[in-house]
Amino acid sequence: MAIERTFSIIKPDAVAKNNIGAIYNRFETAGLKIIASKMVHLSQEQAEGFYAEHSERPFFGALVAFMTSGPIMVQTLEGENAVLAHREILGATNPADAAPGTIRADFAESIDENAAHGSDSVASAEREVAYFFSAEELCPRTR
Numbered sequence: 001m002a003i004e005r006t007f008s009i010i011k012p013d014a015v016a017k018n019n020i021g022a023i024y025n026r027f028e029t030a031g032l033k034i035i036a037s038k039m040v041h042l043s044q045e046q047a048e049g050f051y052a053e054h055s056e057r058p059f060f061g062a063l064v065a066f067m068t069s070g071p072i073m074v075q076t077l078e079g080e081n082a083v084l085a086h087r088e089i090l091g092a093t094n095p096a097d098a099a100p101g102t103i104r105a106d107f108a109e110s111i112d113e114n115a116a117h118g119s120d121s122v123a124s125a126e127r128e129v130a131y132f133f134s135a136e137e138l139c140p141r142t143r
């Protein structure tokens with residue numbers, strides 16, 4: 001299996017509920033290694049740019065308002081089949097549909113405040129990692 005990198009956000013709702021550590025624990029338990037991490041408070045422009053592919057969707061304005069409502073944690077995760085492995089522990093977009101034991105089932109309240117983000121493909125992951133992290137900020141594990 002391929003070692004991949006993927007991009008993760010702990011969204012403002014989960015940061016506000018003090019669930020950063022609990023969600024990091026899910027990554028580590030799943031064998032995903034955090035190779036870069038920081039807290040940021042997105043500007044309107046940063047949030048619009050990150051979610052540009054959704055700019056024509058009816059929920060876009062609310063999504064940008066939510067994502068700028070408080071600080072977030074952004075992470076690069078590395079591991080075997082990391083993109084899919086991360087999406088599996090994240091659960092469905094709507095927490096009402098998310099499998100029991102997934103991050104969204106356990107930490108999210110609604111589809112528009114759904115606790116966390118995960119890249120949906122290797123190509124998206126590359127774009128999203130580069131949106132937040134320089135090459136120097138990525139710290140592959142050497143031991």
Ligand code: UDP
Pocket residue numbers: 059063092093111112113114117118120
């Ligand atoms: N979203 C929303 N309402 C919807 C669909 C999506 O607020 O009806 C938000 C939600 O926060 C979701 C994000 O838009 O995580 C991106 O949507 P996508 O379909 O890409 O879902 P994801 O990949 O995050 O599961």
